Amino acid sequence: MNRDVIVIGAGIGGLTTSILLAKSGFQVRVIDQAPCAGGKLKQMHLGPYRFDRGPSLLTLPEHISELGALAGLKPFDCLRLSSVVYTQFEDGTSFSSGADVNSLALVLDEAGLASSKTVLNTFKLAARHYRITAPVFLKQSLHRWRSYFKMSTFKGIMLFPIAAVFKSMANQNASRFKNPKAQQFFNRYATYNGSNPYRAPGLLNMIPHLEFECGAYFPKQGMAAIPEYLYEAACKLGVKFIFNTRVTSVLDLNLKTKVVHTASGILKASILVCNTDVHFFYTQLAPQLKYAQRFKKAEKSSSAYVFFWGINRSFDQLQVHNIFFSKNYKQEFSTIFDAGNIPEDPTIYVHISAKVCSTDAPKGHENWFVMVNVPHNSTQLPISYGPILRQHVINKLNRMLHTQLQNHIVEESTQDPFTIERDTSSFGGSLYGNSSNSKWSAFLRHPNFKSTVKGLYFTGGSVHPGGGIPLCIFSGHITAGLIKKDYTI
Numbered sequence: 418m419n420r421d422v423i424v425i426g427a428g429i430g431g432l433t434t435s436i437l438l439a440k441s442g443f444q445v446r447v448i449d450q451a452p453c454a455g456g457k458l459k460q461m462h463l464g465p466y467r468f469d470r471g472p473s474l475l476t477l478p479e480h481i482s483e484l485g486a487l488a489g490l491k492p493f494d495c496l497r498l499s500s501v502v503y504t505q506f507e508d509g510t511s512f513s514s515g516a517d518v519n520s521l522a523l524v525l526d527e528a529g530l531a532s533s534k535t536v537l538n539t540f541k542l543a544a545r546h547y548r549i550t551a552p553v554f555l556k557q558s559l560h561r562w563r564s565y566f567k568m569s570t571f572k573g574i575m576l577f578p579i580a581a582v583f584k585s586m587a588n589q590n591a592s593r594f595k596n597p598k599a600q601q602f603f604n605r606y607a608t609y610n611g612s613n614p615y616r617a618p619g620l621l622n623m624i625p626h627l628e629f630e631c632g633a634y635f636p637k638q639g640m641a642a643i644p645e646y647l648y649e650a651a652c653k654l655g656v657k658f659i660f661n662t663r664v665t666s667v668l669d670l671n672l673k674t675k676v677v678h679t680a681s682g683i684l685k686a687s688i689l690v691c692n693t694d695v696h697f698f699y700t701q702l703a704p705q706l707k708y709a710q711r712f713k714k715a716e717k718s719s720s721a722y723v724f725f726w727g728i729n730r731s732f733d734q735l736q737v738h739n740i741f742f743s744k745n746y747k748q749e750f751s752t753i754f755d756a757g758n759i760p761e762d763p764t765i766y767v768h769i770s771a772k773v774c775s776t777d778a779p780k781g782h783e784n785w786f787v788m789v790n791v792p793h794n795s796t797q798l799p800i801s802y803g804p805i806l807r808q809h810v811i812n813k814l815n816r817m818l819h820t821q822l823q824n825h826i827v828e829e830s831t832q833d834p835f836t837i838e839r840d841t842s843s844f845g846g847s848l849y850g851n852s853s854n855s856k857w858s859a860f861l862r863h864p865n866f867k868s869t870v871k872g873l874y875f876t877g878g879s880v881h882p883g884g885g886i887p888l889c890i891f892s893g894h895i896t897a898g899l900i901k902k903d904y905t906i
């Protein structure tokens with residue numbers, strides 16, 4: 418049996434699948450339009466400042482190290498943050514969360530936002546929900562019957578917290594916490610997969626468990642070190658990379674040999690793994706294939722507008738991750754998801770890697786990655802919204818930090834839904850594929866394979882189990898696992 422594989426895309430999902438398949442003896446080639454591996458996980462320099470362009474939050478780094486270990490690499494080099502996030506509200510209330518559940522419980526209690534007991538109970542439940550659901554819903558295919566004939570799946574389904582699916586995250590948090598600020602703090606976790614907490618199922622309230630119990634980490638060389646580490650592992654295992662090569666179409670999918678057309682020629686293999694956005698695959702690369710309506714119509718996750726600012730001073734109260742909340746959170750999400758518009762008073766996330774990576778900015782300066790959630794661009798946003806949003810962001814930060822930020826920005830660049838789509842083929846620039854805004858969203862993600870085409874598989878944030886670094890790694894494991902089963906001699 419031929420065991421040669423082409424992977425389109427060197428994002429986290431594509432890298433993980435390649436490493437696992439190469440380790441099992443498959444011959445793997447990865448094609449990417451970009452000059453290096455990483456997909457949304459890329460870095461850039463502006464003068465003396467270094468910026469990660471995509472993800473900044475890292476949990477479960479052990480899964481990265483496990484992949485490196487397959488190629489004999491040392492564990493991935495990252496540090497556990499001494500505080501997960503600095504949070505500030507418009508009325509001046511602010512707190513530093515600390516690194517773990519006990520610290521957070523104490524901080525929220527002292528700030529009068531929630532009793533320690535309620536916070537500890539909330540995390541106890543979140544940990545239980547993660548333990549029950551992760552093996553069933555995140556670490557195996559939901560679309561192969563054999564997944565359901567395992568004792569572990571049966572147990573998971575029997576213990577499944579069904580009530581947490583029928584209540585939204587926001588409703589669940591409102592019934593736990595009286596204080597609106599505490600609700601807002603926990604509701605924000607819906608944005609970790611680009612969703613709306615007022616519609617996403619309460620089950621997603623298990624996300625903070627990953628940051629506060631498993632730990633929030635940051636790579637010592639910045640987030641871009643993640644794909645560099647995985648790329649090194651893949652190369653050591655014999656994976657061949659073809660960069661700067663855009664795939665233009667995929668033909669003969671129903672035959673034994675899949676034919677991949679690129680700008681510089683044709684490549685053939687028996688197995689094809691697609692790590693591009695699945696929507697892009699069906700609409701641009703393989704329009705001859707049937708694209709099921711339920712996947713096509715599923716609501717996409719939000720996108721982001723990011724300002725990269727080199728700042729010529731430091732802000733001692735700020736940390737690696739900082740949140741400046743909007744006054745009306747419900748209104749903000751309704752503007753993004755229902756009206757498809759840009760909120761006037763956005764919640765602002767400021768990430769400063771120079772707080773732990775001293776070479777990312779000159780001494781006494783900081784590299785600010787300033788992100789606002791915005792709709793993916795399938796709706797018509799006005800062309801002028803960038804400068805307007807910039808002004809809203811600067812006004813708000815000036816107000817909350819008592820500064821004149823415009824006088825301290827010495828380098829500047831931006832990234833918006835249009836550039837995210839252009840650079841990664843992600844539909845409308847959505848960050849995490851589909852949103853989790855419906856009860857059954859887990860079942861509305863595309864499977865990791867195409868049941869009608871032998872040898873065609875999918876991996877990454879737009880397919881099961883979803884977006885974000887840990888889930889893309891899980892996706893890579895699921896896809897490689899299916900291929901290994903299907904192609905075992």
Ligand SMILES: Cc1cc2nc3c(=O)[nH]c(=O)nc-3n(C[C@H](O)[C@H](O)[C@H](O)COP(=O)(O)OP(=O)(O)OC[C@H]3O[C@@H](n4cnc5c(N)ncnc54)[C@H](O)[C@@H]3O)c2cc1C
Pocket residue numbers: 425426427428429430431448449450451454455456457458470471472473474475662663664665692693694721723837840841842843848849876877878879883884885886887889
């Ligand atoms: C601004 C931003 C902030 C984020 N923050 C976080 C965070 O804090 N934590 C977190 O966990 N996640 C975060 N994410 C999401 C995370 O980056 C993604 O879920 C994850 O990186 C997606 O990986 P993937 O495997 O789906 O591949 P992608 O990263 O989508 O990569 C797909 C690859 O396919 C290639 N490609 C596409 N079309 C073609 C073609 N025609 N021919 C050849 N190659 C092609 C692209 O060049 C790209 O390399 C963020 C994303 C963004 C953009």
